[in-house]
Amino acid sequence: RKEVEQDPGPFNVPEGATVAFNCTYSNSASQSFFWYRQDCRKEPKLLMSVYSSGNEDGRFTAQLNRASQYISLLIRDSKLSDSATYLCVVPGSARQLTFGSGTQLTVLP
Protein backbone atom coordinates (compact mmCIF):
# COMPACT_ATOMS: atom_id res chain seq x y z
CA ARG A 1 0.00 0.00 0.00
CA LYS A 2 1.25 3.49 -0.82
CA GLU A 3 2.21 5.66 2.14
CA VAL A 4 -0.35 8.25 1.07
CA GLU A 5 -3.09 8.19 -1.53
CA GLN A 6 -5.03 11.15 -2.77
CA ASP A 7 -7.80 11.49 -5.34
CA PRO A 8 -6.19 13.43 -8.23
CA GLY A 9 -9.48 14.92 -9.39
CA PRO A 10 -9.88 17.21 -11.18
CA PHE A 11 -12.66 18.80 -9.21
CA ASN A 12 -14.52 21.47 -11.16
CA VAL A 13 -16.99 23.34 -8.95
CA PRO A 14 -18.98 26.55 -9.28
CA GLU A 15 -18.23 29.57 -7.14
CA GLY A 16 -19.86 29.29 -3.74
CA ALA A 17 -19.85 25.51 -3.71
CA THR A 18 -18.52 23.35 -0.89
CA VAL A 19 -15.88 20.82 -1.84
CA ALA A 20 -14.06 18.17 0.17
CA PHE A 21 -10.86 16.24 -0.44
CA ASN A 22 -9.72 13.10 1.32
CA CYS A 23 -6.34 11.59 1.70
CA THR A 24 -5.57 8.14 3.13
CA TYR A 25 -2.31 7.12 4.75
CA SER A 26 -0.76 3.81 5.74
CA ASN A 27 1.59 4.67 8.64
CA SER A 28 -0.59 4.33 11.72
CA ALA A 29 2.12 5.92 13.88
CA SER A 30 1.90 9.20 11.96
CA GLN A 31 1.51 12.23 14.18
CA SER A 32 1.79 15.32 12.02
CA PHE A 33 -0.39 16.03 9.04
CA PHE A 34 -0.63 19.02 6.78
CA TRP A 35 -2.45 20.39 3.77
CA TYR A 36 -0.47 22.42 1.24
CA ARG A 37 -1.68 24.49 -1.66
CA GLN A 38 0.31 24.67 -4.89
CA ASP A 39 -0.38 27.08 -7.72
CA CYS A 40 0.76 26.26 -11.23
CA ARG A 41 4.57 26.25 -11.52
CA LYS A 42 4.97 27.57 -7.98
CA GLU A 43 6.26 25.98 -4.80
CA PRO A 44 3.87 24.34 -2.31
CA LYS A 45 2.70 26.62 0.47
CA LEU A 46 1.37 25.54 3.83
CA LEU A 47 -2.40 25.86 4.01
CA MET A 48 -3.18 24.17 7.30
CA SER A 49 -1.77 21.86 9.90
CA VAL A 50 -4.19 19.05 10.83
CA TYR A 51 -4.77 18.48 14.51
CA SER A 52 -6.34 15.41 16.03
CA SER A 53 -9.38 17.40 17.15
CA GLY A 54 -9.88 18.97 13.76
CA ASN A 55 -9.31 22.62 13.05
CA GLU A 56 -10.88 25.43 11.13
CA ASP A 57 -9.45 28.53 9.48
CA GLY A 58 -12.09 30.69 7.90
CA ARG A 59 -13.64 28.77 5.03
CA PHE A 60 -11.26 25.86 5.44
CA THR A 61 -11.72 22.91 7.80
CA ALA A 62 -9.24 20.08 8.24
CA GLN A 63 -10.05 16.83 10.01
CA LEU A 64 -8.16 13.72 11.00
CA ASN A 65 -9.70 10.27 11.34
CA ARG A 66 -7.12 8.01 12.94
CA ALA A 67 -9.33 4.94 13.03
CA SER A 68 -9.80 4.98 9.26
CA GLN A 69 -6.41 6.61 8.61
CA TYR A 70 -7.49 9.53 6.51
CA ILE A 71 -7.37 13.29 6.62
CA SER A 72 -9.81 15.61 4.93
CA LEU A 73 -9.99 19.19 3.78
CA LEU A 74 -13.30 21.00 3.39
CA ILE A 75 -13.57 24.28 1.53
CA ARG A 76 -16.80 26.21 1.94
CA ASP A 77 -18.06 29.05 -0.25
CA SER A 78 -15.42 28.40 -2.93
CA LYS A 79 -13.77 31.40 -4.53
CA LEU A 80 -12.13 31.64 -7.95
CA SER A 81 -8.85 32.21 -6.12
CA ASP A 82 -9.14 28.77 -4.49
CA SER A 83 -8.28 27.17 -7.85
CA ALA A 84 -5.04 25.30 -7.25
CA THR A 85 -3.66 21.86 -6.49
CA TYR A 86 -4.10 20.71 -2.90
CA LEU A 87 -1.47 18.37 -1.48
CA CYS A 88 -1.87 16.31 1.65
CA VAL A 89 1.26 15.58 3.64
CA VAL A 90 1.84 12.79 6.14
CA PRO A 91 4.95 11.53 7.92
CA GLY A 92 6.65 8.80 5.92
CA SER A 93 8.19 5.55 7.10
CA ALA A 94 11.49 7.35 7.55
CA ARG A 95 11.68 10.83 9.01
CA GLN A 96 10.64 12.63 5.88
CA LEU A 97 7.23 14.07 5.12
CA THR A 98 5.47 12.29 2.27
CA PHE A 99 3.29 14.20 -0.16
CA GLY A 100 0.22 12.95 -1.93
CA SER A 101 0.03 13.35 -5.68
CA GLY A 102 -2.28 16.33 -5.28
CA THR A 103 -5.93 17.08 -6.05
CA GLN A 104 -6.58 19.67 -8.71
CA LEU A 105 -9.41 22.10 -7.98
CA THR A 106 -10.90 24.54 -10.47
CA VAL A 107 -13.55 26.95 -9.26
CA LEU A 108 -15.71 28.12 -12.15
CA PRO A 109 -17.44 31.51 -12.39
Place this chain on the structure above:
Amino acid sequence: DTGVSQDPRHKITKRGQNVTFRCDPISEHNRLYWYRQTLGQGPEFLTYFQNEAQLEKSRLLSDRFSAERPKGSFSTLEIQRTEQGDSAMYLCASSSYSENSPLHFGNGTRLTVT
Protein backbone atom coordinates in the same frame (compact mmCIF):
# COMPACT_ATOMS: atom_id res chain seq x y z
CA ASP B 1 13.46 38.27 2.93
CA THR B 2 14.02 35.49 5.46
CA GLY B 3 12.43 32.66 3.50
CA VAL B 4 14.10 29.69 1.84
CA SER B 5 16.06 30.71 -1.23
CA GLN B 6 17.23 28.53 -4.09
CA ASP B 7 19.65 29.22 -6.87
CA PRO B 8 19.44 29.09 -9.82
CA ARG B 9 15.72 29.40 -10.61
CA HIS B 10 16.18 27.71 -13.97
CA LYS B 11 18.91 25.52 -15.41
CA ILE B 12 19.13 24.13 -18.91
CA THR B 13 21.89 21.64 -19.50
CA LYS B 14 22.91 19.05 -22.03
CA ARG B 15 22.72 15.38 -21.23
CA GLY B 16 25.89 14.14 -19.59
CA GLN B 17 26.78 17.43 -17.93
CA ASN B 18 27.00 17.94 -14.17
CA VAL B 19 24.80 20.48 -12.40
CA THR B 20 24.79 21.87 -8.88
CA PHE B 21 21.96 23.62 -7.08
CA ARG B 22 22.13 25.65 -3.90
CA CYS B 23 19.61 26.10 -1.10
CA ASP B 24 19.73 28.59 1.77
CA PRO B 25 17.19 27.61 4.44
CA ILE B 26 15.48 29.83 6.97
CA SER B 27 18.31 30.68 9.33
CA GLU B 28 16.83 29.26 12.54
CA HIS B 29 15.77 25.99 10.90
CA ASN B 30 18.06 23.04 11.47
CA ARG B 31 16.28 20.58 9.17
CA LEU B 32 16.70 20.79 5.41
CA TYR B 33 15.02 18.67 2.77
CA TRP B 34 15.37 18.16 -0.96
CA TYR B 35 12.38 17.06 -3.01
CA ARG B 36 11.87 16.56 -6.73
CA GLN B 37 8.61 17.23 -8.52
CA THR B 38 7.49 16.38 -12.03
CA LEU B 39 4.35 17.57 -13.77
CA GLY B 40 1.15 16.19 -12.28
CA GLN B 41 2.87 14.60 -9.31
CA GLY B 42 3.41 15.61 -5.73
CA PRO B 43 6.90 16.40 -4.45
CA GLU B 44 9.02 13.24 -4.10
CA PHE B 45 11.43 13.01 -1.18
CA LEU B 46 15.12 12.86 -2.08
CA THR B 47 17.12 13.49 1.08
CA TYR B 48 17.06 15.16 4.49
CA PHE B 49 19.61 16.83 6.76
CA GLN B 50 19.50 17.66 10.42
CA ASN B 51 22.18 20.28 10.87
CA GLU B 52 25.13 18.95 8.84
CA ALA B 53 24.18 15.28 9.12
CA GLN B 54 22.45 13.62 6.18
CA LEU B 55 19.98 11.40 8.01
CA GLU B 56 17.84 9.99 5.23
CA LYS B 57 18.29 9.35 1.55
CA SER B 58 15.62 8.02 -0.76
CA ARG B 59 16.22 4.62 -2.32
CA LEU B 60 15.13 6.26 -5.55
CA LEU B 61 18.19 8.48 -5.47
CA SER B 62 20.83 7.08 -7.79
CA ASP B 63 24.56 7.33 -7.21
CA ARG B 64 24.63 10.26 -9.62
CA PHE B 65 22.94 12.42 -6.98
CA SER B 66 24.80 13.79 -4.00
CA ALA B 67 23.86 16.39 -1.43
CA GLU B 68 25.89 18.20 1.18
CA ARG B 69 25.30 20.59 4.00
CA PRO B 70 28.85 21.14 5.23
CA LYS B 71 28.29 23.73 7.94
CA GLY B 72 24.71 23.00 8.77
CA SER B 73 23.53 26.09 6.95
CA PHE B 74 23.21 26.12 3.14
CA SER B 75 23.03 22.91 1.14
CA THR B 76 24.02 21.87 -2.36
CA LEU B 77 22.54 19.16 -4.56
CA GLU B 78 24.73 17.87 -7.37
CA ILE B 79 23.61 15.70 -10.25
CA GLN B 80 26.38 14.09 -12.25
CA ARG B 81 26.07 12.90 -15.84
CA THR B 82 22.56 14.29 -16.16
CA GLU B 83 19.92 12.32 -18.06
CA GLN B 84 16.72 13.55 -19.67
CA GLY B 85 14.75 11.82 -16.93
CA ASP B 86 16.35 14.18 -14.41
CA SER B 87 14.31 17.05 -15.85
CA ALA B 88 12.09 18.22 -12.99
CA MET B 89 11.58 20.93 -10.40
CA TYR B 90 13.99 20.50 -7.50
CA LEU B 91 12.53 21.88 -4.30
CA CYS B 92 14.34 22.66 -1.09
CA ALA B 93 12.49 23.03 2.19
CA SER B 94 13.45 23.68 5.77
CA SER B 95 11.80 23.20 9.12
CA SER B 96 12.58 23.58 12.77
CA TYR B 97 13.43 20.66 15.02
CA SER B 98 9.94 20.08 16.39
CA GLU B 99 8.33 16.85 15.16
CA ASN B 100 5.17 18.75 14.25
CA SER B 101 6.89 21.45 12.23
CA PRO B 102 5.70 21.97 8.67
CA LEU B 103 8.04 22.45 5.74
CA HIS B 104 8.74 25.85 4.24
CA PHE B 105 9.68 25.63 0.58
CA GLY B 106 11.90 27.72 -1.63
CA ASN B 107 10.88 28.72 -5.15
CA GLY B 108 12.59 25.67 -6.59
CA THR B 109 15.12 25.12 -9.37
CA ARG B 110 13.63 23.98 -12.65
CA LEU B 111 16.06 21.68 -14.47
CA THR B 112 15.73 20.91 -18.16
CA VAL B 113 18.09 18.32 -19.62
CA THR B 114 18.25 18.42 -23.41
